[in-house]
Amino acid sequence: MFVRLSRYFMPVLKETPGEAQVISHQLMLRAAMIRQTAAGIYAWLPLGKRVLANIERIVREEQDRAGAIEVLMPTIQGADLWRQSGRYDAYGPEMLRITDRHDREMLFSPTAEELFTAIFQAGAKSYRDLPRNLYQIQWKFRDEVRPRFGVLRGREFLMKDAYSFDADFAGARHSYNRMFIAYMRTFQRMGLNAIPMQADTGPIGGDLSHEFIVLAPTGESDVFYHENWLRPRDTDGVNADDAAALAGFIDGLNADYAATDEKRDLAAETACGAALKQSKGIEVGQVFYFGDKYTAPLGVTVPGPDGAPITPLMGSYGIGVSRLVGAIIEACHDDAGIVWPDAVAPFRVALINLRADDGTCTAACEKLYADFAAAGVDVLYDDRDERGGAKFATADLIGLPWQVIVGPKGLAAGVVELKRRATGERIEVPIAEVVSRI
RNA sequence: CGGGGAGUGGCGCAGUCUGGUAGCGCAUCUGCUUUGGGAGCAGAGGGCCGCAGGUUCGAAUCCUGUCUCCCCGACCA
Numbered sequence: 001m002f003v004r005l006s007r008y009f010m011p012v013l014k015e016t017p018g019e020a021q022v023i024s025h026q027l028m029l030r031a032a033m034i035r036q037t038a039a040g041i042y043a044w045l046p047l048g049k050r051v052l053a054n055i056e057r058i059v060r061e062e063q064d065r066a067g068a069i070e071v072l073m074p075t076i077q078g079a080d081l082w083r084q085s086g087r088y089d090a091y092g093p094e095m096l097r098i099t100d101r102h103d104r105e106m107l108f109s110p111t112a113e114e115l116f117t118a119i120f121q122a123g124a125k126s127y128r129d130l131p132r133n134l135y136q137i138q139w140k141f142r143d144e145v146r147p148r149f150g151v152l153r154g155r156e157f158l159m160k161d162a163y164s165f166d167a168d169f170a171g172a173r174h175s176y177n178r179m180f181i182a183y184m185r186t187f188q189r190m191g192l193n194a195i196p197m198q199a200d201t202g203p204i205g206g207d208l209s210h211e212f213i214v215l216a217p218t219g220e221s222d223v224f225y226h227e228n229w230l231r232p233r234d235t236d237g238v239n240a241d242d243a244a245a246l247a248g249f250i251d252g253l254n255a256d257y258a259a260t261d262e263k264r265d266l267a268a269e270t271a272c273g274a275a276l277k278q279s280k281g282i283e284v285g286q287v288f289y290f291g292d293k294y295t296a297p298l299g300v301t302v303p304g305p306d307g308a309p310i311t312p313l314m315g316s317y318g319i320g321v322s323r324l325v326g327a328i329i330e331a332c333h334d335d336a337g338i339v340w341p342d343a344v345a346p347f348r349v350a351l352i353n354l355r356a357d358d359g360t361c362t363a364a365c366e367k368l369y370a371d372f373a374a375a376g377v378d379v380l381y382d383d384r385d386e387r388g389g390a391k392f393a394t395a396d397l398i399g400l401p402w403q404v405i406v407g408p409k410g411l412a413a414g415v416v417e418l419k420r421r422a423t424g425e426r427i428e429v430p431i432a433e434v435v436s437r438i
Numbered sequence: 439c440g441g442g443g444a445g446u447g448g449c450g451c452a453g454u455c456u457g458g459u460a461g462c463g464c465a466u467c468u469g470c471u472u473u474g475g476g477a478g479c480a481g482a483g484g485g486c487c488g489c490a491g492g493u494u495c496g497a498a499u500c501c502u503g504u505c506u507c508c509c510c511g512a513c514c515a
Contacts, residue, residue, distance in 0.1 A: 011448085013448095013449060013450095013465095014449075014450095014464065014465075014476065015449050015450050015463095015464070015465090016449090016450080017449065017450080018444090018449090018451090018507095018508080019507065019508060020508095021508080021509075036507090038506090038507090039506085039507065039508090093439095094513085094514075110515095111515085140515080142514070142515080144513080144514065145439065145513065145514085146439090146509095146511095146512090146513080146514095148508085148509085153514075153515085157515065159515060161515090211515095220514085283514095283515065284515085285515080286515070318515055319515085320515045321515095322515095323515065354473080354474060355473065355474095357473085386473095386476085387472085387473055387474090387475085387476080387477060388473070388474045388475065388476095389473090389474080389475040389476050389477080390475085390476045390477090391474095391475085391476090392474080392475045392476080393475065393476045394476080396475090397476095405474075407474055408473095408474090409474070410474090417474090
């Protein structure tokens with residue numbers, strides 16, 4: 001996408017609003033990514049929307065690659081299904097309940113096990129329809145008592161939720177492992193080192209679960225892990241279709257201790273010795289196995305090969321898509337602003353015209369702008385009539401990976417300046433080479 | 439939900455104790471000068487002080503109620 005800042009909608013803030021405490025929240029407000037409309041509820045402005053879309057895209061590609069199938073469920077659901085599973089009462093005031101004009105009880109979905117299970121039941125005719133994994137990327141609502149930290153803990157949030165259905169435990173375990181490796185790849189592509197940790201299963205229930213945790217001082221969870229986790233893991237060579245190989249790989253990963261405080265294992269920590277690390281972390285994903293917790297009460301069965309009914313065994317797999325925006329900023333920023341990883345940046349290049357009133361500068365910028373567009377490089381062209389300092393500050397704040405700086409001094413020598421946001425490194429490059437350098 | 443804090447131009451704040459008709463910085467608009475890291479000068483616009491009652495000659499300020507937001511804790515993707 002190619003945008004001129006003078007025609008865009010990007011109301012950045014010079015000062016930090018008092019409502020924001022953590023750095024990602026402050027930067028998202030200042031960089032014009034979001035605006036709060038109520039406690040824990042945010043409007044997404046153009047820049048934030050683009051980052052959200054990039055994260056969504058990566059999540060979707062890795063889900064598809066893992067064999068999951070995308071659907072879209074409604075946000076508003078009837079109460080009946082939730083009564084059958086017993087969760088209508090169990091979920092408590094966190095569930096936002098709504099009554100329609102006919103006094104029917106409705107709710108804004110906080111998660112979707114019931115609906116996915118019911119939809120699967122209606123469509124699955126036999127054991128040949130197993131295994132399947134269905135997912136969606138959809139807004140959820142949980143009426144948190146105390147929303148905080150911006151999108152890290154909002155009430156309305158965008159989540160990828162997947163649900164696997166298998167005929168037996170071995171199959172369910174493989175489905176779980178496929179999501180596990182997909183999550184490793186997903187977070188790596190976003191520039192994050194998310195550590196899978198033994199986790200509590202929480203109100204969803206079940207007996208096998210990992211949380212994927214990004215280390216950050218502002219995280220809400222206390223986490224404990226072997227220092228081996230500090231280096232990223234290579235997942236490229238893993239064949240996710242080979243159940244035994246995949247299980248072996250994941251067992252190898254999990255041989256290094258990592259647990260949230262609810263699941264601490266003091267014996268394992270002692271074994272780590274000096275390699276044991278403790279810090280705070282942000283949960284960006286969680287995978288669960290929970291067997292027939294929903295299929296049994298909802299009466300879901302399919303005929304097996306011998307005609308006898310099989311009750312599918314399920315797992316569910318969440319990724320906090322909107323939370324990831326905040327988590328990435330927590331992990332990727334400096335004093336001047338956000339430092340986007342390439343894969344999620346809202347634009348790849350900030351094209352900075354230092355003298356919008358100078359015909360030579362503007363002509364050179366227009367040429368570069370067109371060249372970037374032709375090359376398919378997302379560029380945000382700062383064509384405003386502002387001084388250089390203001391443009392540099394804005395570009396650093398919004399954190400695009402590259403800045404192309406066009407000024408009269410450089411143009412006189414036939415060069416522009418190329419700055420890498422992450423390192424601050426700046427080099428002079430002949431105008432004709434700029435596009436190919438990026 | 440327990441405890442604490444705060445609502446005053448778009449943003450950040452002062453004024454509230456000791457009532458007298460609203461101010462500062464930034465931002466915005468106009469003009470001139472400037473132009474490689476958030477420019478300078480001059481001028482201008484913009485606020486029924488969260489809302490509703492009450493006390494008073496007079497309320498941002500005092501009283502009552504109410505809504506909202508933030509922080510700590512408990513709780514959560």
